[in-house]
Amino acid sequence: xxxxxxxxxxxxxxxxxxxxxxxxxxxxxxxxxxxxxxxxxxxxxxxxxxxxxxxxxxxxxxxxxxxxxxxxxxxxxxxxxxxxxxxxxxxxxxxxxxxxxxxxxxxxxxxxxxxxxxxxxxxxxxxxxxxxxxxxxxxxxxxxxxxxxxxxxxxxxxxxxxxxxxxxxxxxxxxxxxxxxxxxxxxxxxxxxxxxxxxxxxxxxxxxxxxxxxxxxxxxxxxxxxxxxxxxxxxxxxxxxxxxxxxxxxxxxxxxxxxxxxxxxxxxxxxxxxxxxxx
Amino acid sequence: xxxxxxxxxxxxxxxxxxxxxxxxxxxxxxxxxxxxxxxxxxxxxxxxxxxxxxxxxxxxxxxxxxxxxxxxxxxxxxxxxxxxxxxxxxxxxxxxxxxxxxxxxxxxxxxxxxxxxxxxxxxxxxxxxxxxxxxxxxxxxxxxxxxxxxxxxxxxxxxxxxxxxxxxxxxxxxxxxxxxxxxxxxxxxxxxxxxxxxxxxxxxxxxxxxxxxxxxxxxxxxxxxxxxxxxxxxxxxxxxxxxxxxxxxxxxxxxxxxxxxxxxxxxxxxxxxxxxxxx
Numbered sequence: 044x045x046x047x048x049x050x051x052x053x054x055x056x057x058x059x060x061x062x063x064x065x066x067x068x069x070x071x072x073x074x075x076x077x078x079x080x081x082x083x084x085x086x087x088x089x090x091x092x093x094x095x096x097x098x099x100x101x102x103x104x105x106x107x108x109x110x111x112x113x114x115x116x117x118x119x120x121x122x123x124x125x126x127x128x129x130x131x132x133x134x135x136x137x138x139x140x141x142x143x144x145x146x147x148x149x150x151x152x153x154x155x156x157x158x159x160x161x162x163x164x165x166x167x168x169x170x171x172x173x174x175x176x177x178x179x180x181x182x183x184x185x186x187x188x189x190x191x192x193x194x195x196x197x198x199x200x201x202x203x204x205x206x207x208x209x210x211x212x213x214x215x216x217x218x219x220x221x222x223x224x225x226x227x228x229x230x231x232x233x234x235x236x237x238x239x240x241x242x243x244x245x246x247x248x249x250x251x252x253x254x255x256x257x258x259x260x261x262x263x264x265x266x267x268x269x270x271x272x273x274x275x276x277x278x279x280x281x282x283x284x285x286x287x288x289x290x291x292x293x294x295x296x297x298x299x300x301x302x303x304x305x306x307x308x309x310x311x312x313x314x315x316x317x318x319x320x321x322x
Numbered sequence: 323x324x325x326x327x328x329x330x331x332x333x334x335x336x337x338x339x340x341x342x343x344x345x346x347x348x349x350x351x352x353x354x355x356x357x358x359x360x361x362x363x364x365x366x367x368x369x370x371x372x373x374x375x376x377x378x379x380x381x382x383x384x385x386x387x388x389x390x391x392x393x394x395x396x397x398x399x400x401x402x403x404x405x406x407x408x409x410x411x412x413x414x415x416x417x418x419x420x421x422x423x424x425x426x427x428x429x430x431x432x433x434x435x436x437x438x439x440x441x442x443x444x445x446x447x448x449x450x451x452x453x454x455x456x457x458x459x460x461x462x463x464x465x466x467x468x469x470x471x472x473x474x475x476x477x478x479x480x481x482x483x484x485x486x487x488x489x490x491x492x493x494x495x496x497x498x499x500x501x502x503x504x505x506x507x508x509x510x511x512x513x514x515x516x517x518x519x520x521x522x523x524x525x526x527x528x529x530x531x532x533x534x535x536x537x538x539x540x541x542x543x544x545x546x547x548x549x550x551x552x553x554x555x556x557x558x559x560x561x562x563x564x565x566x567x568x569x570x571x572x573x574x575x576x577x578x579x580x581x582x583x584x585x586x587x588x589x590x591x592x593x594x595x596x597x598x599x600x601x
Contacts, residue, residue: 054486144429145482151423174484203424205453207333 044123046130049137050178053129057179060128061089066181068172071095072112072226073121076216080185081125083213092179093122094131100143101167107312112229131179143170149196155290156303157192157314160278165196172197176206184208189215189223191301191316195288215315217243223315235309238272242315245269246302249280250319253294253302258282269306278305278312285318294321323402325409328416329457332408336458339407340368345460347451350374351391351505352400355495359464360404362492371458372401373410379422380446386591391508410458422449428475434569435582436471436593439557444475451476455485463487468494468502470580470595474567494594496522502594514588517551521594524548525581528559529598532573532581537561548585557584557591564597573600 047053057064065088067080084091095118102108115132122130147169152158158165176184186194194212201208216224221243222236231239245265252261262280269277284291285299294300303316326332336343344367346359363370374397381387394411401409426448431437437444455463465473473491480487495503500522501515510518524544531540541559548556563570564578573579582595 050484143482145478146427146429148425148427149423150425170482174482177484177486180486199424203422203453204449205329205456207456207459 044119044127044130046119046132048132048134050133053131053178056129057090057092063088063182064090064092064179065183065185066175066179067091067093067127067185068175069093069095070097070111070226071118072114072229073118074216074224074226074228076187076189076224078121078125079216080187080213081122081127083211084183084185085126087211088183090128091126092129092131092181093127094133094175094179096131096133096138096171096175098138098167098171099135100139100170101164103161103163104312110230112226131175138171138174145170147173147200149199152192152196152199152288155192156279156281156283156305160305165193168193168196169200172200173204173206176208181208183211185211185213187215188212188318189225189315191283191303191318195283199288221247223313225313227311227313230311232309235274235311238274239308239313241269241272241275242304242306242308242313243317245280246304246315246317249282249302250317253282253300253319254321256294258293274309276307278307280304296321323398323406323409325398325411327411327413329412332410332457335408336369336371342367342461343369343371343458345454345458345463346370346372346406347454347463347465348372348374349376349390349505350397351393351508352397353495353503353505353507355466355468355503357400357404358495359466359492360401360406362490363462363464364405366490367462369407370405371408371410371460372406373412373454373458375410375412375417375450375454377417377446377450378414379418379449380443382440382442383591389509391505410454417450417453424449426452426479428478431471431475431478431567434471435558435560435562435584439584444472447472447475448479451479452483452485455487460487462490464490464492466494467491467597468504468594470562470582470597474562478567500526502592504592506590506592509590511588514553514590517553518587518592520548520551520554521583521585521587521592522596524559525583525594525596528561528581529596532561532579532598533600535573537572553588555586557586559583575600 065084067084069077097111146166149165220240222240245268249265269275281290281303283301300319301316305314344363346363348356376390425445428444499519501519524547528544548554560569560582562580579598580595584593
């Protein structure tokens with residue numbers, strides 16, 4: 044595996060690799076969730092590129108940015124094992140040689156869920172993903188379902204700016220407890236980790252309840268379940284209709300829905316979701 | 323010359339052409355100014371693509387959009403003569419199959435000159451240029467200096483989103499009278515056309531005056547010159563420092579400046595500029 048840290052070197056080097064080229068963009072601190080993306084990319088593409096870049100402009104919280112786990116040495120070993128071809132690992136100065144002034148506004152998505160609770164977050168995601176797409180120029184790019192609204196936003200970016208890239212969404216990996224794998228889990232205290240699986244439980248209970256289409260009651264029950272655990276502070280539970288990407292307040296037959304949650308567990312903010320096919 | 327009107331057909335076809343590929347994006351109604359871009363592209367690139375697309379989302383004025391001249395047959399003939407390889411000529415539905423929701427905000431540039439007087443204009447320019455860059459994937463793209471702030475905005479787009487494209491700015495073509503060539507000139511009445519060269523004169527007089535660095539006085543004189551002609555209604559005269567792209571109110575030695583004007587001449591809005599090297 045080649046490790047490349049400048050854009051110009053990457054552009055030179057990539058000419059020697061075969062298409063289709065797959066990109067797996069990450070912020071490092073790799074876990075099985077990331078590796079599932081790399082494995083899937085490896086199955087589909089001739090060349091697999093993983094990027095590791097902790098993108099400062101998508102953090103709306105300076106502490107979250109500072110505490111974001113950085114484990115380059117371990118990451119690099121894992122990627123070698125997965126037969127990644129190139130690890131693109133640029134510095135902040137390489138990606139942002141001057142202050143970023145251009146902003147991308149995703150409209151509706153900016154006003155709901157992550158867009159609402161993390162002002163500026165999706166602008167940062169949009170900018171860095173557009174940059175990576177233009178630097179790497181992949182044929183396919185792999186993203187984790189765990190960041191469901193991010194997937195929606197990236198599909199919007201690709202569609203509205205006509206990027207010639209096929210976006211693949213890969214299912215969330217979970218620990219035995221049901222807790223969604225996340226780099227931020229490393230920051231959970233032992234107590235917080237013990238209660239964190241309640242997030243997933245509340246999603247399952249909501250999916251169950253929604254089949255009876257009693258929306259408000261079901262949501263209230265899930266929120267109650269969360270509030271039983273003092274260490275958990277819910278930010279939102281929302282249901283998204285998958286085709287439109289819009290937040291809804293009822294279930295219709297024949298549609299797919301994403302049930303999404305964001306909550307602080309101790310002092311760590313986690314998100315999770317499940318997709319339900321309402322056949 | 324091949325004429326292609328769908329994105330999917332273009333993506334198939336372009337594989338048969340050699341790099342470097344140059345793009346000249348236009349809104350049609352071609353004149354010598356456009357042809358100068360095509361000639362320059364022809365000198366530099368193996369493959370020359372011209373796009374013709376009257377982009378509705380960059381018009382803040384419905385009448386301006388409706389009255390924008392459309393002369394496909396003549397354009398196509400001219401481009402054949404200039405040895406253009408592919409004319410990309412998509413419909414509005416092809417470029418915007420659904421309502422465009424994503425917005426690009428260029429920050430500073432949105433608040434000055436065209437950005438200020440044409441709300442939403444640079445968002446429309448940014449979206450369509452990003453789309454064309456992602457569809458055509460050129461190595462070089464040619465733009466006319468006549469739309470100076472547009473050039474600044476596109477250079478910002480390329481830099482901030484890391485498009486691997488070399489932007490070339492080509493000098494403005496003028497009629498004998500000094501009037502900058504523009505597709506909108508076709509809409510000038512005879513009377514309006516007779517006075518329109520005053521725009522260029524006021525730029526020249528401003529350049530002359532500014533060398534003495536009496537900024538406010540020089541600007542006032544140019545504005546007075548314009549106001550002598552009843553048919554001309556100035557929107558702005560501004561001086562832009564070329565390296566930063568910022569509007570300034572004084573001249574410094576050793577810097578390059580763009581002197582920019584926008585005015586209604588009769589009922590047609592025209593813009594023009596000259597670049598001055600203050601050695």
